[in-house]
Amino acid sequence: MNFASLPDRRAALDPDGAAVSDGRQSLTNTQLLDRVRAAARQLQDLGIGPGDVVALKLTNRIEFVLLLFAAWRIGATITPVNPSMTDVEVDRQVKDSGARLLVVEDRAAPVTDGTAVLAVGALYKEGVRSDHAPHVDSSALALLIYTSGTTGVPKGVMLDHANIDAMTEMGRLSLDIGPADRCLLILPLFHVNGIVVSILTPLLAGASVVIAGRRFDPRSFFDLVEQERPTFFSAVPTIYGMLAALPDDVRPDTSSLRFGVCGAAPASAELLNRFEARYGFPLVEGYGLSEGTCGSTINPVAGLRRAGTVGLPFPGQEIRIVDAEGTEVGPGTDGEVLVKGPNVMRGYLGRPEETARVIVDGWLHTGDVGHLDAEGYLTLVGRSKDMIIRGGENIYPKEIEDVLTGDPSVLEAAVIGVPDEKWGEVVVAYIQPRPGVTVDLTALRELCARSLTGFKRPTEFFVVEAIAKNAVGKIDKASLRAAHVAAS
Structure with a gap:
């Protein structure tokens, strides 16, 4: 399925069915197709065509989706x-990226030579009676996703239509998503997770999709769930931690949700076990x-979920664990995680x-460190760049962070290595308490000792x-280390 023609297919199959909303x-599916056609016509009027890049500097809103499909419709x-x-x-x-057009919330935006600027409020809304057939080419570049830049200057990850076609079909099968589902989008659309999963x-x-237009707020999140009745949503551990830390008297109706x-x-x-026990x-x-x-991996929705692991490979993907010399290691042995499949950029x-x-011989070297168990479930122990070497001993922060977040007073923990004359590096922990709770450091030290x-x-x-x-909710250890060293 090429996404350039998906709006046409949805409109043909279920003209009046719900497609996307944002508050x-x-x-409906027909209205989505009409608006996509109008936006595609506007892009063409602005001189955008196959191979051109359109930059979207937008908050989460329905126009992002319209422009996504409109650009793909004309091969951009x-x-x-x-x-x-x-x-x-x-x-x-x-x-x-070489973007020829930058779409913004308003015209108060920097202008780069050779790049036009379009305010999203000026987007065409009127449909067109007919347009050219969608530009369907699986090798065409669909997305340029820029990395967060925590390891250097952001790089443009090139994902073509074959990549996103493969990934979304894997997700559909693994999560068992069908027409009766309704997804609530709360993650930012400038990240690939928000675009692909939600x-x-x-x-x-x-x-259908509901876009939460306003910034995530744990105090109002479940009100939105009760109002929109989604069947699933995608979020990061920080968000689940905030929801798990809500006062005990918060007892929302979550009966519509199949999973998060x-x-x-x-x-x-x-955190995963405590969240499920509380919210059902x-x-x-x-x-x-x-x-x-x-x-690349996911715990089954229907099947054995192993908390503490990140699950099994998506269908059509392979996972290998290799040592420093690139030799594959067996179950239970830590090494670098390698990924192979039609989803690789x-x-x-x-x-x-x-x-x-x-990318070596089709295998994506992730820089993440983990191990597989005998059944193929992957457990991550950290990033290779985050590894702490103390007196020749390799330490992966996640093991320590998991211990610390097991304390009921701790909302989040970040463990880093800091320079030390004797040991080379030593372990330092940053702790964020649960709201209204005081952290007992003596109890934490005793927990670590045990x-x-x-x-x-x-x-x-x-x-x-x-x-x-x-920007995507991951703990920024690079800035944490830099701030720690500067303050020392």
């Missing part, structure tokens, strides 16, 4: 831009990255050498109001 407007590519970026960052992405996969399956997807960062087994629906934890078009835009370093061997125990604990995150 301001709601579109979309690069989503984080709306909170500075003008310098926006200019860098626009230039690197927009494209449900629309492919004949389901948990991804983007590892979650502790304690399971969280299925998965794992993936932009270079793999979002997802085409490469990094304009960076052939970096592409060749991370659960961790001596060299893994944090030498210092820092209690903070909030732990630094990047």
Whole structure:
């Protein structure tokens, strides 16, 4: 299924069926097709055609979806831009991607030479009686997703239509999504997770989508669930942690929800189990990255879910664990996680050498460290770049973070390595308390003493109001380490 023609198919199969809404407007399948055709005509009027790149600097709103399908309809590519970026960052992405058009909330936006700017409020709304057939080409570039930049200057991940077609079909099968489903989008649309899991996969399956237009607020989230009656949504561990920390008297009606997807960062087994026990629906934890078009493993919705693991490979994907020499290791042995499948990116835009370093013989080298069990479930232990080496001992922060978040006073924990003259590095923990709760550091040290061997125990604990995150909700350890060193 090529997404350039999906609006046509939905309108033909179920003209009056619900497609997408965002709190301001709601579109049926026929209305979605009409609006996509109108937007495609406007892009053509602005000189956009096959192979051109359109940048979307938009908050979560229905027009993002319209422009996504409109660009694909005429053979163009979309690069989503984080709306909170500075003008310098926006200019860098626009230039690197070669975008010919930048769509913004209003006209107060930087203008790059050769790039036109369109205010989203000026988007055509009137349909056209006829238009050209959708541009269907599986090798055409669909998305340019820029990495978060925590490991350097952001790189453009090139995903073609074959990538997203494969990934969404894998997601549809693994999550058992069908026309009766309704997805609530709460993650940002400038990230591949929001686009693939919460927009494209449900629309492919004949389901409908509700876009939460306002910023996530744990205090009002379940009001939205009760109002919109979604059957699933996707979020990050930080969000699930905030929801799990709501006062005990918050008892929402969650009967419409079949499951929640948990991804983007590892979650502790304690959080997943506690959340399900309280709210009555399971969280299925998965794992993936932009270079793999979002997802590579997922715990089954119907089947054995192993909390603390990130599940089994999606159908059509392979996972290998290799040691430092590139030799495959057996179950239970930690090594780098490699991924292979039709979801693996085409490469990094304009960076052939970096592409060749991370994709070798079709295998994507993720930089993540983990192990497989005998049944093929993947457990992550950390990022290779986050590994702490103390006196020659390798330490992966996630093991320590899982221990710390097992304390009922801890909402989140971030463990980093900091320079030390004697040991090279030592372990330091940053702790964010649950709302209204005081962290007992003595109890935390005792918990670590019971659960961790001596060299893994944090030498210092820092209690903070909030732990630094990047734009997609992952703990930003690079900035945490930099701030710690600067303050030392």
